[in-house]
Amino acid sequence: MRDTIRLGRIAGIPIGINWSILAVAAYLVISLTFGALPRWWPSADLQARLITGGSITFLFFASILGHELGHAAAARRHDVEVDGITLWVLGGIAKLRRQAPTPRAEFDIAFAGPAVSLALGAAFAGAALGIDRWSTWSLAASAASWLAITNAFLGVSNLIPIAPLDGGRVLTALLWRRSNDAEHARLTSARAGLVAGTAVVVLTAGVFVFTDALSWWVFVLTALTGLFVAHAAWREVIGAVIRARLDDVTLGAVMTSRPGSIPSDQTIDGYLRSTASGPAVGRPVVHWGADPIGYISPLAVQSMPIPERSWTTVTEAMIPVDEVVRAWSTESVSNFLDRSSEEVLDASAVIVVHDPTNGLPIGTITPPQIDPLFATPNPWGISAAPTPPPTKIPAPL
Numbered sequence: 001m002r003d004t005i006r007l008g009r010i011a012g013i014p015i016g017i018n019w020s021i022l023a024v025a026a027y028l029v030i031s032l033t034f035g036a037l038p039r040w041w042p043s044a045d046l047q048a049r050l051i052t053g054g055s056i057t058f059l060f061f062a063s064i065l066g067h068e069l070g071h072a073a074a075a076r077r078h079d080v081e082v083d084g085i086t087l088w089v090l091g092g093i094a095k096l097r098r099q100a101p102t103p104r105a106e107f108d109i110a111f112a113g114p115a116v117s118l119a120l121g122a123a124f125a126g127a128a129l130g131i132d133r134w135s136t137w138s139l140a141a142s143a144a145s146w147l148a149i150t151n152a153f154l155g156v157s158n159l160i161p162i163a164p165l166d167g168g169r170v171l172t173a174l175l176w177r178r179s180n181d182a183e184h185a186r187l188t189s190a191r192a193g194l195v196a197g198t199a200v201v202v203l204t205a206g207v208f209v210f211t212d213a214l215s216w217w218v219f220v221l222t223a224l225t226g227l228f229v230a231h232a233a234w235r236e237v238i239g240a241v242i243r244a245r246l247d248d249v250t251l252g253a254v255m256t257s258r259p260g261s262i263p264s265d266q267t268i269d270g271y272l273r274s275t276a277s278g279p280a281v282g283r284p285v286v287h288w289g290a291d292p293i294g295y296i297s298p299l300a301v302q303s304m305p306i307p308e309r310s311w312t313t314v315t316e317a318m319i320p321v322d323e324v325v326r327a328w329s330t331e332s333v334s335n336f337l338d339r340s341s342e343e344v345l346d347a348s349a350v351i352v353v354h355d356p357t358n359g360l361p362i363g364t365i366t367p368p369q370i371d372p373l374f375a376t377p378n379p380w381g382i383s384a385a386p387t388p389p390p391t392k393i394p395a396p397l
């Protein structure tokens with residue numbers, strides 16, 4: 001959700017609003033001014049009702065901001081950085097830079113938002129009771145009870161245990177603590193969200209079409225919420241399946257075992273002619289059959305002008321042996337990607353994979369060989385990783 005308007009910063013966190021929230025604000029001001037306020041305050045003129053409706057709407061959005069600041073404060077306490085908070089048509093989003101590191105952090109961050117909403121609900125309810133008891137200012141009491149009910153609703157509805165709602169993250173935290181498997185816990189709450197969101201859309205549409213129980217705007221808002229939940233949950237399912245897959249697959253399973261070497265005086269033309277079609281394979285460059293002096297991938301020379309290829313040797317285009325990226329064959333792909341910067345993994349890179357038992361290089365990987373692991377999975381299959389090539393007996397390159 002992009003910020004349309006930047007409002008400023010609170011405790012260093014950028015706060016923005018998306019244009020879609022203006023529609024909600026207009027709807028709230030109009031429905032309060034012409035619906036609730038004439039009942040709460042029959043003697044008020046239009047101007048007084050507009051100002052009051054506007055103030056209540058402002059407090060409503062301040063309450064949503066309070067909910068998101070609750071998430072943000074808990075995230076910071078667990079060393080998860082917050083990039084910003086955006087308010088939009090379906091509430092707010094606190095953008096966290098990374099996933100919660102532990103089940104405890106996941107729980108605290110998720111629960112903090114609804115906790116703030118419930119606390120605000122209680123505070124507004126207390127204010128409503130107090131005003132009602134010790135004054136005759138019934139308008140303020142009515143406004144405070146409206147805010148109490150709305151905040152209580154925000155707190156409770158966000159605790160429904162489905163992703164992407166806060167309750168889904170609470171469920172993830174509980175499952176994660178029990179199973180010690182973050183991705184499968186996320187997968188379960190994301191699938192619950194996918195099912196629930198789709199069910200909401202189908203049921204609301206059914207009720208709207210076949211009965212008179214729903215006004216069109218309740219139908220639109222409910223169906224939109226269901227769609228949002230289903231779509232966000234779908235993306236979380238895909239993300240969780242891919243991450244689980246990257247955790248399960250080792251570099252040894254992705255690498256090309258013992259790729260053939262290229263003589264150091266070979267021209268680029270000759271090298272490309274000898275390279276089979278198919279995914280780019282990184283090969284060692286050797287000088288008179290000795291140890292590799294560097295590594296080369298066809299992607300490193302594809303932008304080289306064609307005439308130059310006939311007089312340039314692979315030695316001039318290769319990655320020198322002390323500059324290649326190295327990794328152990330037993331390392332998971334997710335671990336390797338987490339510790340590697342993007343420039344290390346540009347398309348022309350060659351990763352040299354070593355056997356941890358004897359330290360010898362046993363294979364190579366080029367970034368395009370990792371790409372199939374990111375293919376969009378079937379959301380109901382657990383870890384449908386593409387079959388990796390069989391790993392051959394480790395031997396020095």
Ligand SMILES: [Zn+2]
Pocket residue numbers: 067068071113114158166
């Ligand atoms: Zn929340």
